[in-house]
Amino acid sequence: MSDVTTTDLYEVTMALSYLHEGMDRPATFSLFVRALPPERGFLVSAGAEPALDHLSDYLVTPADVEDFAAALGRPPAALAALRGLRFTGEVRAVPEGRVVLAGEPLLEVTAPIAQAQLVEIFLLNQVSHQTAVASKAVRSVLAAAGRPVVDFSLRRTHGPGAGLQAARLGALTGFAGTSNVAAAVRWGLPASGTMAHSYVEAFPDEETAFRAFARSHPGPVTLLVDTYDTVRGARTAARVLRDLDRGPGCAVRLDSGDLGALARLVRSDLDAAGLPDVRIVVSGGLDEYAVDALVRSGAPIDVYAVGTRVGTSADAPYLDSAYKLVDYDGRPVLKLSSAKETLPGRKQVFRRPGGGDVIALLEEAGPAGSEQLLRTVMSGGRRLDPPDTLPQAHARLTADLAALPAEALRVRAPEPCRAKVSEKLSGLTADLRERLGSPDVVASARGSSG
Structure with missing residues (x-):
């Protein structure tokens, strides 16, 4: 069809x-x-x-x-x-x-x-x-105040076509990347992705999962640290990244809880482990309102991944x-x-x-x-x-x-x-209204002229 x-x-x-x-x-x-x-x-x-x-x-x-x-x-x-x-x-x-x-x-x-x-x-x-x-997406960019914003919306947009559009519009408004592979290939956008909680759960423990993931991906990696206990997960990730000498370019991702408070604890642990270059990425139901609140609070967050609420322009x-x-x-x-x-x-x-x-x-x-x-x-x-x-x-x-x-x-x-x-358009509007027998609204037309 x-x-x-x-x-x-x-x-x-x-x-x-x-x-x-x-x-x-x-x-x-x-x-x-x-x-x-x-x-x-x-x-x-x-x-x-x-x-x-x-x-x-x-x-x-x-x-x-x-x-x-x-x-x-x-x-x-x-x-x-x-x-x-x-x-x-x-x-x-x-x-x-x-x-x-x-x-x-x-x-x-x-x-x-x-x-x-x-x-x-x-x-x-x-x-x-x-x-x-697009009008929703740009507000996330403005709220992030210069920090990168990434599109994670595909899983809940209203169909795959809408997901492609959301990724494209994110790029138009200044997003740094997208999780959507089809969109990344189609428009030459940076692709961004980490791992799911299911990946961590498939291994006996977080450390085993993190080391396995790092073995499969020799470049910078992003490790999801909140499957069980966020602070413990971040410390485990720091140990793995330090042992493998994989700090610069790498990141940990927080996907739940009080993201501002957790980001402060995680940042402290990463710095104490000698990993000041490891970034903190946050996700989980974010839009411009949540991003704005986190930025204003001074939370040490480096990257914001926005999804459902932005890709569907939820509000x-x-x-x-x-x-x-x-x-x-x-x-x-x-x-x-x-x-x-x-x-x-x-x-x-x-x-x-x-x-x-x-x-x-x-x-x-x-x-x-x-x-x-x-x-x-x-x-x-x-x-x-x-x-x-x-x-x-x-x-x-x-x-x-x-x-x-x-x-x-x-x-x-x-x-x-x-x-x-x-004035000319306002006058034409008023004249046509009058001609069509609606003199009661002529004044409102003339009153809107600039």
Whole structure:
């Protein structure tokens, strides 16, 4: 089954109707996040690259038509208008790694309306999930305050595909490595791993297990020391590493208990054994909140391995994202549903150094000295440039984070950055609302202008 059928049924029914009605004019859909989740001061744009891959390869095959027909309970001949449909449109997107805010388009698709409609669900799925996870992951990097963070999330992500995405997004946001072998090979990431408690339990005692592991791995090793008693395990590991002269580059890992207190005891024992270069790695249900608390406590921890809570963005597992029609055949349109209003027209986001973001109409010049966040990345259904690399995305993120106010970067109780709406866009919104018979909300539109 192809990715073309990764869609909701109503996308197919609408596209089929558009084609039967002869509606083939360009439509622009805008993908944005309505509001930031709690405890988020900003978001990190992600998912554009796989979205563009999907659009580049998009083709409705006869097999896809048969699947659509089966879902609708109709003969394939009734859906013949869909056969051979390709994506031939334009995409303007915020590059991966840029900081983005609520209400700002992460991408805008302009294509014949049936094409633009059919790709909605896949694009929302990719951009929403990956932006949520990237926005969670970067908070762990910020909390670690320069200490390495490693991805250990694969075992509990929502499927292997999500695990691959989590590892990739960790690298994008500054993680030092991943336990996910497939991701490490696919994207050239440092692979990181130690041993499980089951390995230690398989041997008569910890020392036998540690020596056996060291014999199999002649380079630096990381020994898991909390299978039975953490302090005793750390002392055993220190004895083995010292006997084998394997100190520099090696580490011990703590996976349970009071990690701050245990790290202090273990550090003391390692130093007393003449192993000041042996690092302490901690894991076990960590996310940015736990990392922040440990760093602030001064715990002598060298590496943080984060997993379940980060790979699933546990405290904010979804974004209130939307993919809405904003223009059809040159006619700006908007939605007035309660709490789900949209801004009409094709847009651009202008970022002003020290002055915040402005959401404006595409044809606007933008404030002096501002840069445009959305760039044209696809035309005629083809990419205009080679895919971005993870180092390029990470460099963009590093620069954007440096420009954010400290209040937005806080792990706890951040103050979200907010985008303003240009006067021209605000005025168009108010005019359309008035024309559609909703004068009661005109004032609120005009009041949000910047």
